[in-house]
Amino acid sequence: MNPIITLTLQANLRYVRVASIIACNVAEIFADFTCNSTDIAEFCHAYELSVSEAFTNSVRYAKPAQPEKQVTIRFSSDNNSLAVSIIDTNSQFNPVTQAPDISSYPEGGYGLFLIHRLMDTVSYTREDDTNILTMTKQATMTHDT
């Protein structure tokens, strides 16, 4: 995986959109070389949505004791897949993948489930008091020819 861009934002909901737009744009530039045109929109939307979810979670679970909190977004790629990592210094969490029980009208808890459904692989690691959530998707869509 070759690094593309690393971006550090203040952990504030105000910047959720910044993070997700950048993710969408990086995905678009990346997909331009590998996807056919109809798949690009879907590929970009997956990153836009996943980063929006992950960044929101990072801000939501930030410890109130640290006002100067930051969230780092790191993009890297190899030939045909693009990885984006969301890095924060919050406490360790349990990356549940379960779908929330929709019939009970839940207002939250969809984020990680959505990410798992949108991305090919999602991995969570804890390194030196930081959480690293890495999401990867293949750009070449497999279509029967």
Place this chain on the structure above:
Amino acid sequence: MKTLLVIKKQEYEWLIDLFPGVHPLLVPICNKPFIEFLVDFAILAGSDALRIVSDGVLGDVEHYCENGSRWGVEISYGSMRPGDDISTVIDKNRRFCLDGRVIIISGFLFIRYNKKREYASLFASLPTGELLGCPHGSISLAGTSTTKTEAPGTLPFSLAALDSIGKYYELSMEILRTGLTHYVIPGYSSEEDCYIGRNVIIPKSAEIIKPVIIGNNVQIMTNAIIDRNSVIGSNVIIDRESVISGSIVIGNTYIGEHLEVKNKIAAGNLLIDPESGTVIVMEDPHLLTTMTKSKVAGALLRRLVHTLGATFLILLQLFPWLLLRPILGMQGKWKRKKEQYYAERQGKYVTLTSTTIECTGALSAFAKALSLDRFTLLFKVLSGKLALIGNQPRPLNPAIPLLPNSPAGYRPAVFSYAEAEEWPEIGIDTEIVEHYYAVHSDPLKDIAMTQKALFHRTH
């Protein structure tokens, strides 16, 4: 003209248990996904837009049909609530129904038609209201017609409700016997009643009797017989001396040796009797008896062969590994990752360090060609934790538990049978090929397969 397709989950739920993982609208009828028959009919009736409305999940259908550009018809999707009646559904799709006439097909129905007949002008002239109805659904027209004509006594199409596996089987047989020319059936057809897909291997000793439909990537082994009225799906292996007659073999199914499948539906490891609806888990008695007989002796011999093979490879790779490992490591092209995988024994795990060599430059290409990335794994063969050749180790994932008691067993290995056969290393195809070899392998064949894997990995 537009077509509105209204299908409730409750009407097709029975199919989900029989074909798990396949959306009922995508269940194949004569190797053609059910929805495609409806799309064909909508187009034949002069529709330029089709909307599929359901209270169930449509994601897979959407993924398959996309926006319909493949058929030259605009396909969109809508949702409804389980309690909605037809007029509510029309309200919810008012903009879609706004201009022109709309054919409303409601219910999980198969529409019998004949592609050679003219439907577009017929539907344009038919009066508004219900055209045909049955207890399971109806087909009706909304919007005002330009010309006023009475509905003809008999319409050139009829409805068949799909409400049981028996009906599904009956319908498939009906199409096979009398309707193959009425529909567009996938496959190459050089003679009547015979449709064969791409990449189908039929040995000389195998016998095929029409009418028959065979999908893509099908392997029929020696002396197998595909008797009349059979539908073989895609990615199927029919092993030697098995007889299939009057049966439907759903895609991605492996039919073992010496089996007789008559008037059944085979899907994965299920054998369904369409008449009674009973479901049997498929076993191949011949394979099981030979395997259990020599299990202990076979396992010992296999262990010995695998250990010797691994030792040989270690000696072979040792020198290049000592040489290339530090160089590539310094270049940062040697990536290692420690992960837990399922072990052969149920409920046990094994920690493996998987190596990936970044394939840039001559040195790393050379290292890859020699399979040096598997070097450290070979020691796990000596300690008995891995086999030399077998299944690709599956990463530990609580979301995807390893299926217990798979008849062929799961044997995590340094090299996989799929690699040896150059099959794609992911997905259901791999499972089939690994399953096949796991059943058919013996220690000698394992050596040949390891050689093949080593050779193929260099490319």
Place this chain on the structure above:
Amino acid sequence: MNISEKTINNYAIVSLQGILNASSAPKLKTYIAGMPDEQSLVIDLENVEFLDSSGLGALVGIARKKKTGSAVMKLARMNERVKKVFEITQAYTLFDIYDDVSAAAEA
């Protein structure tokens, strides 16, 4: 996000425009909270460029509130990007979804 409102047949038609995510969802919640609980709603989503699960959560919350207040809440004119989130989470099972605003307000 911009919110505009009009009335058809006793339904408040709330049209949203822009992004509905964690930073804009509170605005929608506050806006709806300013209405009486028994006021029936149609939320027009045609101009929602982007919706994530925080936006969805807000809509689900409003739906629950309306349900307990025995009022009706409908959604109209959902675009493909928004639909995707409803499809994955199966949230479409909680809403009556129309492709036309006036049809939603009449029924």
